[in-house]
Amino acid sequence: MENSIVRAGKSKAPVETVMNVIFLICGLAAVVSVVLISLYMVFSGAPAIAKIGPLKFLAGQIWNPEASEFGILPLILASVMATGLAVAIAVPAALCVAVFLTHVADKRTAAALLFLIELLAGIPSVVYGLLGAILIVPLVFKAQTALGLPMSGSLLSAAIVLVIMILPTIISVSAAAINAVPKQYNEVSLALGSSKMQSIVHAIIPAAKSGIVSGVVLGVGRAIGETMAVMMVAGNAPIMPELLKPARLLTVGISMEWAYSSGLHREALYGVGLVLFAFIMVINVLLSSILKKGGAKR
């Protein structure tokens, strides 16, 4: 029996069991965190929403804590518009850059550019805020003066700063997705008589769609959650948002008033947090399911 390959007793080596448990704990830690955060947000945000009244809270157009007016529709719309505009500009631009990096630029240029682009992703958001305040806000001033509007921070400035901030993420994720497309799709397309650009547009990008969508989802998440840079350029008045007028985003709504809020005001800020949280969840789920399913169907 000394030479038998059958081990007596336990079927797994102890090391295996220990490692399994460690990995299980790590995995559970992530899941438990998400669940706990969700529960915490609901329990701390929901009571205020109930007290104020969900309709008054979500659809109310006036935010004035001193007068106990807690309508956050302007904040919701400002967040949605700024993010939507930023994504609408950033995604096509990022796709073009990704195509340039993967299929047009020579390898050395592409590597150097990609390095720089990834550096951009690591710059603290307050620096983007500074740049926006120095470079973009004055440009928008000109437009405002021309239209006879008062000079101020604006939704447009916020959206432009967000574009710059989310570009690196979308570019690097899309470029990786495009690079991962099997070379043969390009060859087949060329062999059918397509030009290089046709094969990129019709064969390579559709094949990379699900990866590109992941990049867009990350970009949307970053844009809707951004606070500091936006606060420095958006003007932050809680009025119904217009492109060239000041706007207060959900994130800014919380951070500006948190320090001095109390009572129902503070609870209402929790409510704003819950709305923001719900937004990010819904957008993530919707974007990835709709866009990715669309990709599989085609």
Add this chain to the structure above:
Amino acid sequence: MTKIVTENLHLHYGENHALRGINLNILTNKITALIGPSGCGKSTYLKTLNRMNDNVPNVKISGQVLLDSEDIYGGTVDVTKLRKKVGMVFQSPNPFPMSIYDNAAYGLRIHGVKKRLLIDEIVERSLRGAAIWDEVKDRLKTPALALSGGQQQRLCIARTLAVSPEVILMDEPTSALDPISTMKIEELMSELTKQYTVVIVTHNMQQAARISDYTAFFLLGEMIEYDETNRIFAAPKNPRTENYITGRFG
């Protein structure tokens, strides 16, 4: 009738002299098989016929390839039009990650065909031409990657047929397939010669003997012998051809 004339074709990949003065005439509506051991230049030669080598870095090509008496390496040639005329089927089945229909319609859309009815009609004709219509007609909108390997390869042939080529190049089209799928594709090939000129690279000598009308034997970048297939296999003139065919090397 001669479809393609190759005259003194040389090809270098950097320092590597991959084709050394190939002279070969491909006849219209016949199947020409290119055989030879790995690295002999047969696939490289095949790819010079639709200029797919153009994309390889450091490639240098000299000599002439005439398609219907036009030099395909001439300065005024539109490569996309050439590739529309000279289609290609690759070694491993490689449908795009799209529906069966979109795969078959891909080339048409690239070439600017917009009319829905016309696309429908050509897709059906091409799928019938590639002997796969009956298997997929009820699920044209489902993903092509769900098909079996043999079906995928026939879909790839249909995709090539859809742009109405005159010549079809096949680079070991059955080497990744099981015997039954291989048989179907071989049957399909003899159908194809009614309309198309076929050039096929194959590692499988039985396949060359079964399906081709003419065979060219390549070795180390040279074309050693070219003749009617039954003569090459029954009575090769060159001893190196005989050695290869009888399995003494390669």
